[in-house]
Amino acid sequence: MDQKDILFKQIFDSNSKKIFHLCYGYTGDADSANDLLQETFLKVWQNLDKFRQKSQISTWIYRIAVNTCLTYLRTEKRQAKDELTDKIIENKVEEYSEKNEQVALLYQSIAKLEENDRLIITMVLDELPYNEIADISGISEGNLRVKIHRIKQKLTELYNHHARI
Amino acid sequence: MQEFEDIQSLWQSHSVEVKISSEEMLEQAKKEVNGMRTKSLFNIGGMVISFIAISSLLLFFNFNSWTTSLGIVIIVLTVAVYTILLYREHRLISRNDFTEHPGAFLTKLHEYQLSRYNLYHKLYWFYAAPISFGFILFFFETLHNLSLIVQTAIVLFTILWMAFCATILRRSFMKREKERVDLLIEKFERISAQFKEQE
Numbered sequence: 001m002d003q004k005d006i007l008f009k010q011i012f013d014s015n016s017k018k019i020f021h022l023c024y025g026y027t028g029d030a031d032s033a034n035d036l037l038q039e040t041f042l043k044v045w046q047n048l049d050k051f052r053q054k055s056q057i058s059t060w061i062y063r064i065a066v067n068t069c070l071t072y073l074r075t076e077k078r079q080a081k082d083e084l085t086d087k088i089i090e091n092k093v094e095e096y097s098e099k100n101e102q103v104a105l106l107y108q109s110i111a112k113l114e115e116n117d118r119l120i121i122t123m124v125l126d127e128l129p130y131n132e133i134a135d136i137s138g139i140s141e142g143n144l145r146v147k148i149h150r151i152k153q154k155l156t157e158l159y160n161h162h163a164r165i
Numbered sequence: 166m167q168e169f170e171d172i173q174s175l176w177q178s179h180s181v182e183v184k185i186s187s188e189e190m191l192e193q194a195k196k197e198v199n200g201m202r203t204k205s206l207f208n209i210g211g212m213v214i215s216f217i218a219i220s221s222l223l224l225f226f227n228f229n230s231w232t233t234s235l236g237i238v239i240i241v242l243t244v245a246v247y248t249i250l251l252y253r254e255h256r257l258i259s260r261n262d263f264t265e266h267p268g269a270f271l272t273k274l275h276e277y278q279l280s281r282y283n284l285y286h287k288l289y290w291f292y293a294a295p296i297s298f299g300f301i302l303f304f305f306e307t308l309h310n311l312s313l314i315v316q317t318a319i320v321l322f323t324i325l326w327m328a329f330c331a332t333i334l335r336r337s338f339m340k341r342e343k344e345r346v347d348l349l350i351e352k353f354e355r356i357s358a359q360f361k362e363q364e
Binding site for chain 1 (some may be wrong): 167168169172174175176177178179181183185186187188190191193194265267341352355356357358359360
């Protein structure tokens with residue numbers, strides 16, 4: 001294993017789980033999330049030498065993942081998110097449990113948000129610091145706080161609305 | 166009624182498993198390209214087998230008429246030239262690793278697509294014409310002693326088979342090939358685009 005392989009392995013091991021969760025939150029299914037994870041880390045692998053250490057490497061990877069998520073669904077012309085989520089819920093009937101149902105409701109609620117909002121709230125749910133989210137999403141920290149407040153409210157409303165149905 | 170904090174703890178309690186290692190991830194990325202390379206190799210392999218099989222006719226059989234030998238030589242040479250062209254194309258995609266040199270690989274993939282298009286459009290007729298001519302010469306002697314019905318059946322079958330290859334089979338092969346390469350190009354361009362924008 002050369003130096004680049006070792007470094008990449010370390011980066012992959014310490015970041016892949018969070019990136020997969022971000023992609024899962026965005027797409028709502030494991031297969032698409034896996035594709036996005038692969039594309040993200042392929043970009044990381046190919047551009048590792050271009051990383052300038054101006055920000056944390058995790059921020060850089062998140063930025064790549066967010067861009068990958070946003071372009072992926074548009075170019076792949078995937079099915080509407082609601083349909084996807086419904087299918088996943090249908091397919092996983094056998095794995096039914098109260099917690100699984102709540103998790104499915106959560107993904108369904110995230111799916112109702114706008115694309116950018118989906119990614120931002122996923123990072124908030126993963127407790128990324130606001131300055132990092134601002135850096136990744138390219139929004140000023142002041143504006144981001146307002147936006148996050150609004151998305152949190154919307155998500156909570158959507159979740160409670162779905163839970164009542 | 167849930168608060169945002171409850172939703173957040175639900176999110177964090179839902180653990181996701183990444184079932185792939187960094188090595189497997191890179192391998193998986195190479196798989197699609199490898200699939201295309203394997204198909205191209207099978208294609209070349211098939212042509213080499215045809216070359217050997219047809220050439221062996223000259224070695225193991227004694228033909229009385231010069232037309233038969235000339236027919237076989239024309240077919241063998243055409244197959245050889247087409248195999249060399251296929252090999253040249255194969256080298257376009259076999260020399261670069263996309264995961265290492267994305268820019269160079271994409272350029273070669275575009276070249277491959279264009280070359281493939283030419284090979285199965287214009288050049289195909291330069292392949293089909295000598296093969297047909299070769300068969301006509303070959304059939305002069307070989308069909309001579311057969312009954313008229315058998316002669317007609319063999320000639321008809323050959324014509325229909327060649328027409329089928331030149332139309333339905335060629336078109337569907339080209340369509341599938343184009344779709345596969347288009348998808349790869351689209352994916353690789355998408356992967357490369359983000360960093361091109363930032364450079």
